[in-house]
Amino acid sequence: xxxxxxxxxxxxxxxxxxxxxxxxxxxxxxxxxxxxxxxxxxxxxxxxxxxxxxxxxxxxxxxxxxxxxxxxxxxxxxxxxxxxxxxxxxxxxxxxxxxxxxxxxxxxxxxxxxxxxxxxxxxxxxxxxxxxxxxxxxxxxxxxxxxxxxxxxxxxxxxxxxxxxxxxxxxxxxxxxxxxxxxxxxxxxxxxxxxxxxxxxxxxxxxxxxxxxxxxxxxxxxxxxxxxxxxxxxxxxxxxxxxxxxxxxxxxxxxxxxxxxxxxxxxx
Numbered sequence: 213x214x215x216x217x218x219x220x221x222x223x224x225x226x227x228x229x230x231x232x233x234x235x236x237x238x239x240x241x242x243x244x245x246x247x248x249x250x251x252x253x254x255x256x257x258x259x260x261x262x263x264x265x266x267x268x269x270x271x272x273x274x275x276x277x278x279x280x281x282x283x284x285x286x287x288x289x290x291x292x293x294x295x296x297x298x299x300x301x302x303x304x305x306x307x308x309x310x311x312x313x314x315x316x317x318x319x320x321x322x323x324x325x326x327x328x329x330x331x332x333x334x335x336x337x338x339x340x341x342x343x344x345x346x347x348x349x350x351x352x353x354x355x356x357x358x359x360x361x362x363x364x365x366x367x368x369x370x371x372x373x374x375x376x377x378x379x380x381x382x383x384x385x386x387x388x389x390x391x392x393x394x395x396x397x398x399x400x401x402x403x404x405x406x407x408x409x410x411x412x413x414x415x416x417x418x419x420x421x422x423x424x425x426x427x428x429x430x431x432x433x434x435x436x437x438x439x440x441x442x443x444x445x446x447x448x449x450x451x452x453x454x455x456x457x458x459x460x461x462x463x464x465x466x467x468x469x470x471x472x473x474x475x476x477x478x479x480x
Contacts (some may be wrong), residue, residue, distance in 0.1 A: 213382065214272045216241050218250040220371075222265030223258035228366045230254060236371035240379070262286060265367065267374045271382060279381045280389060283374040285365055384461055385441070386413030387448055394422040401432040403469035411439050414461050430470045439464040 220233040230252035241248045250269075267275025271279045365373070381389060388396050393412055397419065400408040412419075415436075426432050439462040 213245050214274050215247040216245060216269065216271045216378075218267060218269040219278060220250060220252045220265070220267050221255060222252075222263075223255040223260055224263035225254075225265050227252065227254050229265055232367040233265065233371045236268065236368040237267065237375045238374035240372060244379075256311050260286075265370070267371055269374055269378050271378060273382075278389060281378040281381060283370050283375050283377075285370050296410070296476055343477050381413075384413030386462065387411045388413075390414070390416050390419075393419040397422065397426065397434070397465065397467075400467055401426045401430050401470055402467075402472040403473040405469050407466060407468055409464055409466040411463060412463050417461060430472070435466045437466075438462065 218234075220230040220237075222230050234250045234252060237250055238248055242278060264284065266282065266284035266286075268282040269280065271278075296469055384390070388410065390413065393416060396412075400410065423434055426434075441462065
């Protein structure tokens with residue numbers, strides 16, 4: 213890695229919260245790299261009635277590859293999601309009903325359900341303990357604000373979550389961020405009738421479903437094969453084994469473009 217840069221922003225929150233975000237994020241990167249520079253930008257005169265804060269991070273490698281992640285915490289965002297309708301995690305289109313949307317986890321976590329149950333139990337205990345005093349119950353409601361299953365996290369938790377997602381993206385050694393895999397593959401499928409290829413890291417569940425949709429609507433099939441970075445120089449057998457374990461997650465996707473042409477485009 214060459215450098216890591218970031219920006220912590222917030223509105224209707226004290227500036228100390230942004231400093232807490234920067235401190236926690238630096239604690240995740242400094243053990244690995246020294247060139248870490250994060251700034252804060254408190255938004256003044258915000259039109260939003262609800263407080264919120266977020267973090268944007270990006271990292272640059274010596275090969276000119278950029279990795280970027282971001283995260284946001286706020287009540288407005290979660291309330292809008294509730295108004296849009298129910299989100300269903302399903303791979304089959306038949307399971308999706310009217311008013312529902314598909315949702316996929318970028319990096320599935322096996323302990324996600326257990327974490328949610330533990331958070332619910334701790335919140336119930338806090339409410340029971342603070343029922344006797346009105347002031348304590350009000351503080352508890354302000355400290356832990358719920359909207360559906362989304363719990364507003366602290367600045368430190370947001371910084372650690374976004375920083376670890378960036379570290380996970382860097383460890384994949386991919387050429388494209390995981391959240392933009394579908395965009396590159398979609399442009400490849402709509403390209404002229406020529407062979408296109410791209411190198412990706414671990415393919416996300418959303419990308420898998422997107423490949424199925426491309427085959428259904430455009431008839432474009434991708435050839436997926438494992439890829440090994442040939443630019444890496446291995447000196448001994450131990451280095452070979454370590455590099456093979458790292459680059460085994462890389463995949464090379466190749467397809468023949470469908471030659472899609474906009475019918476509304478005027479012909480000369």
